[in-house]
Amino acid sequence: MIRDITLGQYYPAKSVIHRLDPRVKLVTTMIFIVSLFVAKGIMGYLVATLFLGAVIRMSKVPFGYMTKGLRAIVMLLMITVIFNLFLIDGDFVLWRFGFLRITDKGLKTAVFMAVRLIYLILGSSVMTLTTTPNDLTDGLEKLLGPLKRLHVPVHEIAMMMSIALRFIPILLEETDKIMKAQIARGADFETGNLIQKAKAMVPLLVPLFISAFRRANDLAMAMEARCYHGGNGRTKMKPLHYQRRDRAAYAVVWGYFVLMIAVKWSTSYYAVMWL
Amino acid sequence: MSIKVKNVNYTYAEGTAYEIHALKDINLEIPDGQFIGLIGHTGSGKSTLVQHLNGLVKATSGRIYFNERDIYGENFSMKELRSKVGLVFQYPEHQLFEVDVLSDVCFGPRNLGCSQAEAEKKAREALHMVGLGAEYEKRSPFELSGGQKRRVAIAGVLAMEPQVLILDEPTAGLDPKGRDEILDQIESLQKERGITVVLVSHSMEDVARYVDRIIVMDHGEVRFDGTPKEVFRHYKELEKMGLAAPQMTYLMQGLREKGADVDADATTIEEAADAVEHWLKSK
Amino acid sequence: MVRAEGLTFYYERLDEEGNVESKKRAVDHVDLHIRPGKFIAILGHNGSGKSTLAKHINAILTPAEGTLWVDGMDTKEEEKLWDIRQDAGMVFQNPDNQIIGTVVEEDVGFGPENLGVPTDEIWKRVEESLDAVGMLKYRHHSPNKLSGGQKQRVAIAGVMAMHPRCIVLDEPTAMLDPNGRKSVIQTAQRLNREEGITIILITHYMEEVVEADHVFVMDEGRVVMEGSPRQVFSQVEELKKLRLDVPQATLLAFELQKRGVRLPDGILRNEELVDELCRLKSKM
Structure with missing residues (x-):
């Protein structure tokens, strides 16, 4: 089972995602993770799903390979789901057995939490699978470069x-x-x-x-x-220089983020009841 | 006491793109008291096979019988099997963990439910078998030399009093003397105590010198199974599998190519010396 | 290329307060002289001090007494440290524990990066070095997917990319199977022959020593024998006492000599023995 952890394992392939500057991928992963916490309602998750799906598709990493990383967090996932399912109070009780009960809100939170966790792992897996660890650390080093002046x-x-x-x-x-x-x-x-x-x-x-x-x-x-x-x-050996595709990728990513925030506002604005 | 392997197949990651058919329809019988050499290049399936023999890996299909009992049967205790079929992994010194040598060797017998006193008795005996005296008992295993560490680790398996001892390259990384010492000790265990020994080795010279029977694995299949003389006659086929014959086989072949009428079956130094001497004296 | 005079080194054992509890002499007044372009073998059993000696050549260790010069540079001079390490590269025993990169070519580039070689030049060196060890087609592979022999050849390429004049191989084949062993030794021999790189091979496999120009045998930190392989291997009994061995052909010749067959000393290869035996037979 422990062999299944895909985090940190590079999957060699020739794709646009593989070729992107590691800094772009790092920033994108950050934004994606933040966006998952910003996401609200089915619309928000739909946009996130589309974005993640498109990236996975473009990465040319077999989907089955990517989900191998999920097996490692099955336990964590179950615990999260169970806690949310049974402990969150809501308006409607959907099911009751002794002191255990599931409410509409509990179910909703549990599902969203699970999706959030799965996307989190998938999102970071895309990064580690398409970027060699050396690139990744080069990217990180360069992104954090300004901190050097603070003796970090x-x-x-x-x-x-x-x-x-x-x-x-x-x-x-x-x-x-x-x-x-x-x-x-x-x-x-x-x-x-x-x-x-x-x-x-x-x-x-x-x-x-x-x-x-x-x-x-x-x-x-x-x-x-x-x-x-x-x-x-x-x-x-492989110095980092932004190419045209990296700039394009940044544009897409920030566009995605703005869209997520827009979705969040609009849903809270309309206050769609059960979403 | 015997191990029978019947139509055993083993597939890694079945049903995925990474599927590897590691063992293909293996049939073997390992009778009591034999000294068997298991050879094959890296990735030929020999390590996978030995892990089947003590139940660490379960066959995808096929049966394995230990003393006529199906090890995959319902009432079969795997723990008992593992005590009867001892497996010494490559670089076994990497599994040492206790504060002193004696406690480490006691680990196996203790796991089998022996009392502390009983375990210590078995441990002492096992240490004696590998040539380590009482003065080593209280020393930290991590202070010992490489060869000594390895012997402690082998004793750790011997203390479980196995009837079959499988060793995966027990001499890897040892110097020539250390290698001879370990192999001599294993041989005496087999001769004096009647333990069945399966030696996984890359050294054809060692195999030729010690074993009664050689099993050759290639691409997950048993390709040859016979006495060293029989197997090494196929040295050209062995080379195609990325293996070789002992140096002596090549030397005798070299002599024959020059027209010498020597017995080309010699695989060890002694046999070769006998054969050459005989040839030189003949008319 | 490498010269040692009175080289001595101790391993110190510290007690819990950090005081020296005991001292073990690992290398004991070693004098040696290795000329450029040679293929040198250092033989010795485990614990004979051969690896400790090897680590001095790369200035990982510095002598407690005596001096070691690499290309005329005293390894105790700290400002020469990086020049020495660039000049005398080192390959270690465990193939997994010396590969830093997660892709073959990135690992080979690690040394030149440290030396501050310009990017274009790094790429050129990486390609040349991988080509020299026959691993160019694996450049994009992950080292974890390679065999032990292939990993060691990548490690050699990693050293080659630093353009050393000398490579020290510290038991590079101890953890390999026979095929891996052969490929690593052949690579070292080729680099020696074609690129003129001085090779210092530390080993306890006798077959790997047969082709060397000069052999040093170590025991208890001292050089106890030296000479051509033929000279060294003609001393079968002495080598056995040093926990070592001789090549199989030498052993058979020795056994036959004991039985009264009149063979010359120092036979190393099967072909030599076959020829000698045929000559003997024809004289009968």
């Missing part, structure tokens, strides 16, 4: 992120391997109560941490051996 170690943060992203799949594979090795020694990760389960994790976590530290140590040495000495005096 922007380059270092970007480099750390890039390394973290590269090692996620390796550590996941390693987790899988250590888990199997301990199961072969009779370890049981599945049964037992919460405390027993937590205790059962020790034989998994200790070797995993040791391995992570060993890798960190090796990597630091390999980086130094290749003359890495921080961001000063470094050139870029």
Whole structure:
């Protein structure tokens, strides 16, 4: 299951989205996330759906591949839905069983929350699947560049992120391997109560941490051996320059955002009752 | 005691675009007490196969019988299977986690429900089997040398008293002496205690030297299954699979190509020396 | 290219307060001289000090006593650090833990980026280096999808892109399968032959040493044997005592010698042994 996390895994393809400047994609993802919280009513989500759908389509990443990332949050999703479903008070009670009840408002909030979460993951997956982590961190470094003057170690943060992203799949594979090795020694990760389960994790976590530290140590040495000495005096293999398509993309994205706000205003203006 | 593998297939990510048919209709019988070498290039399915033998991976179709009992049957305990069929992964020292050697080796027996005293007894015996004396018991496994760590990890599996021991490249990364020590110890376990051993290895020289039987995997299929002599006669086919024969096979072939009438089946140094000596003395 | 005089290094074990608890001498008064353009092998069992020595050549470690010069630069001079590391590149054992980029070509570009090479020049170097190790067609791949041997060749390309004169390979094949091993060694041999790069190969696989120009054997931090592969491998018993091995053909020749067959010392390859045996037979 842990292998299914697609966040941070690049999917190579030749698409407009892949070619966009990473800064555009970062900003777009931000705007998209904000827009999800701005969104109100079915109209708002419809616009968001259209936007997301179009981007996914253009990215040429198979939809099935993209939704693999969702499996990792199924639990979170369920909890959110259940809490909203049962705990939100509303005007009409749709269903009642003992002290449990579902109201119209609860149902609506639960559905919207679920959609919001799913879109959030899908939206960020589009970014990570179409942008190599190096591009991503380059973009971030450049976007946050002005903070350097405030002595924020922007380059270092970007480099750390890039390394973290590269090692996620390796550590996941390693987790899988250590888990199997301990199961072969009779370890049981599945049964037992919460405390027993937590205790059962020790034989998994200790070797995993040791391995992570060993890798960190090796990597630091390999980086130094290749003359890495921080961001000063470094050139870029792939320097970032905005192209015409990036400017066009910005226009589209801001257009989308304005539209979302417009939808929000209009719906609250008309105050359509159940939406 | 035996393991029978009947028509086993295994497919990763079935029904998706990433589907990989890792095992194709595998049929095998592993009788008691054999020393088996399992060879195949990386990705040939050998690791997947050994993980089936102790139930870590479940076959997509087919059956596996341990002592005539279906391991996928309803009343079959996987935990028991895992204690009877011990699996030592590649770089097993990466799974060590306890504060001292003895506690780490006790982990397996404790999981099987042994009392602390019983587990310690089994652990001591297992440490003895891999050549580590009492002076190592209280040391941290992380302070040991690479070869010693590996032996502690192997002891961790041996302490469960398996009847079948599967080792996935137990000598990877060790120096020549460390390699010989581990393989000699495994051989003595097989000879003296009658444990069945399955050795997954990339080294044809090691396989030729130690095992009675070789199973060759390629693209998820068993391609050859026989004694080292029988299998290495097919060295040209092995090369096509990205494998090779032991150096001695090539040397004997080289001699034959020069017209020498030597026994070309020799695969180990001793056999080759015998064959060459015999040839030199013959008329 | 590389010269060491009295090179000594200790690993220190600190207690909880940070005081030195014990000192272990990992490299012990090593003198060596490696000439440019050579293919050098350093043999030794695990813990013999060979990797510690290798890390000195790249100035990851600096000598506690004695001096090491890389191309005339003393590795203790801090202002020369980046010149030394550019000049003597290093490839490590674990293929996963030395690749920084998430795309092959980006990883190869990492070194030149650090050196401040202009963008156009980086691209040129990346292409040349990937081509030199035969990995150009994988340039857009993710390193995670490559085999161990391919990853190591990418690591070599990453070093090549820094235009070094010398590459130190610290057990580059220990974690690889036989095919991966072969491809990495052949790559190193080709770079040595065609680009004239000095190769210092650290290993405990004997077959990889046969083609070297010069072999150093280490034990307990010292150089205990050195010479051509033929000279070193003719000392079968001594190598065994050092936890090492000899090539299979050498071993068979040694076994036959023990049985009274009169073969010359220092046979390394199957073909040599076959020829010698046929010659013997024809004289009978």
